[in-house]
Amino acid sequence: MKKMILLFALLLLAWLQYSCSEKHVAKHDKVPVKLNIDSVKAALAYRFYVSEAYRHIGKDSVNLFEVDTVLRIFQRGVFLQIRVSEGYVNFWSGKPIPNTEMPGNALTFGLNVRIEQPTGLEVHWDEQKGTVVVESKRTGYYLPMVIPGKTGYLDPESFRMYRSYPEARDAVIKPSMKFIYEDQDPKLGKVTYKVTLKPAYEYYRDPNQQVYAKFVVF
Numbered sequence: 001m002k003k004m005i006l007l008f009a010l011l012l013l014a015w016l017q018y019s020c021s022e023k024h025v026a027k028h029d030k031v032p033v034k035l036n037i038d039s040v041k042a043a044l045a046y047r048f049y050v051s052e053a054y055r056h057i058g059k060d061s062v063n064l065f066e067v068d069t070v071l072r073i074f075q076r077g078v079f080l081q082i083r084v085s086e087g088y089v090n091f092w093s094g095k096p097i098p099n100t101e102m103p104g105n106a107l108t109f110g111l112n113v114r115i116e117q118p119t120g121l122e123v124h125w126d127e128q129k130g131t132v133v134v135e136s137k138r139t140g141y142y143l144p145m146v147i148p149g150k151t152g153y154l155d156p157e158s159f160r161m162y163r164s165y166p167e168a169r170d171a172v173i174k175p176s177m178k179f180i181y182e183d184q185d186p187k188l189g190k191v192t193y194k195v196t197l198k199p200a201y202e203y204y205r206d207p208n209q210q211v212y213a214k215f216v217v218f
Contacts, residue, residue: 034130035158038086040051040154044132046199047079047092047111049217051176056192071145078143079109079200079215081116082123083155084132089121097214101203103169107217109200114211120146122194134179152181152193165201165216174218175199 053064053071064071079092094111102108107119120140126133132154136146162168168175179195198217205213 010115021077021145032130035132035154035156035159036130037084037125037127040125040132040159042163043199044082044084046161047081047215048197048199049079049107049109049200050075050195051192051198051217052196054194056194057188057190059175074143074145077187080119080197082132082134084123084125087122087124089119089123089134090116091119092116094215099216106169109215111200111213111215112211113202113205113213117142118142120148126153129153130155134181148185150181152179152195154178155180158196161199165218166204168199168218169199169218 053075055062055064062136065075076096077093079094081091081092092111092113092115094109097108097110098108099108110151112145116200118140120138120143121134122137123132123134123216125131129197134152134154136149136150139146157180158176158179160173161175162171176196176198179197181193185191200217202213203216
């Protein structure tokens with residue numbers, strides 16, 4: 001019996017050492033995710049709906065759309081166009097429409113597809129980090145909430161896109177990506193903002209219509 005107990009103790013010790021070693025290696029050998037610029041450019045050809053915007057201070061988080069009704073209005077009417085090759089971010093205007101054609105809780109919108117407007121945001125590719133970086137250069141007339149001098153980046157681990165709306169519709173994990181930027185607020189201290197964007201897929205345009213089209217967000 002003593003020999004069996006000793007053997008069990010040795011096996012348990014060996015397992016604990018192996019387990020700790022594996023966790024140690026996994027923690028320190030994790031390779032940062034980097035994106036491919038061509039894949040990102042292709043995916044960012046879509047217009048994007050701002051689905052979430054959170055402010056994080058330590059362990060606390062606040063849904064900005066719940067505390068700022070003005071932001072909520074802009075959320076339902078502004079769709080971003082991120083043009084990496086050209087170096088800027090524009091937007092298209094739209095409005096929610098009743099969902100009578102798409103499954104589940106998909107959101108549907110009608111957009112003006114003829115005119116896009118400036119946001120005051122510029123974008124470039126960071127080769128070293130393997131991701132997109134967005135900088136706020138000016139406060140635009142249309143988006144007064146843009147504050148100059150802020151820099152954010154696309155979180156590579158959050159990047160999940162599909163090339164067509166049937167793919168997005170049928171996917172278990174829906175398409176989205178998250179932009180992150182950190183700020184030093186004079187009152188709040190260190191603040192981290194996380195903004196989640198979802199692609200808006202065009203699914204209907206009348207053949208004779210060149211201004212208006214229907215889009216869906218999953």
